[in-house]
Amino acid sequence: MEACIDIHVWARQFVKMGHQVKLLAPQYIKPFVRVNKNDQLDAAANAATGNEIRDLLADMGVVIPNSDAAIKPVLLEDAEHPISHRGRLLLDNLRSQWLEKEAHMKRYDQILKEYSKGNEECQKLMEIPGLAS
Template sequence: MQTIVRVGVDLAKNVLQVHAVDAQGRMVTNRSIQRSKFLAWCAQLPAGCLVAMEACGGAHHWCRQLLRMGLDARMMAAALVAPYRMQGKSGKNDANDAAAICEAASRPQMRFVPVKTPQQQGILCVHRLREGFKEERTACINRIRGLLAEFGVVLPQSPRALRTHLHDILEDATNDIAGAARIALQRALMHWQELNEHLHWALLHKSGPQR
């Protein structure tokens, strides 16, 4: 382990693949390691050893852990790693990917992704949730419009117009909307209102928790 100077790690949920080389670029090991044993394996590496991985789900967490152990943990965009897979697209597997990551990390001009702090990732979580809520709200509005159209009710495209008229439409017993559909549309309206509340929360917390 003490001869290792650079490690490429292919991350996964349960089993991680590592490809390690010495100062001459000769492979020392290419093996799979259980997620629960990965940090213990890394603890045997020499101080300052470069441990590289693709910037994907969980990568920031692993990098922070490795940096605290005194290792040089870095991340790269997957698009920058792909050209270093010697086997090409047809040879994509965990072992080859780990080797490609290890090779890519050795390049002097490689651009690495800065490691985010837990606080930065927390704010990113809020942004991602907000975007998800926006997409869900758009889908909910379109779903309501589609259901209304089944009963011949067509309203202007504006969400405001839909929100303004929907309650009266549901209360109007003279239209052809079936009872079960009225109940379903009421539930959809409640979901819309709930999503608005989630979006309001995300807006308040977009720069971090309020104090």
């Protein structure tokens, strides 16, 4: 584990659960950090796509709430909204990307949940307060 100010608390929790903990200085951890792919980046990218959809809709005169649920309904087929054909195509493309990312995140969450059910070490980690959600 990377040594930092609060890691000793976590290390003690892991030791209580039977894990062997080794603390490493941050400069030794840096080469192993993968900055191009993780759940937080996926969520941030999806939020950015959602914001782009909201911004484009606002530019076209349609204001929707700042929630994921507001993106899911099919606004594009509603002739009441003053959106051009080209604008509808662009929004439909962005909405498809957003829905695809949502589906990927749900699928990966499900895969992780299924894996952790059958893995003893994952079960031990899930017992740590604040770690499992």
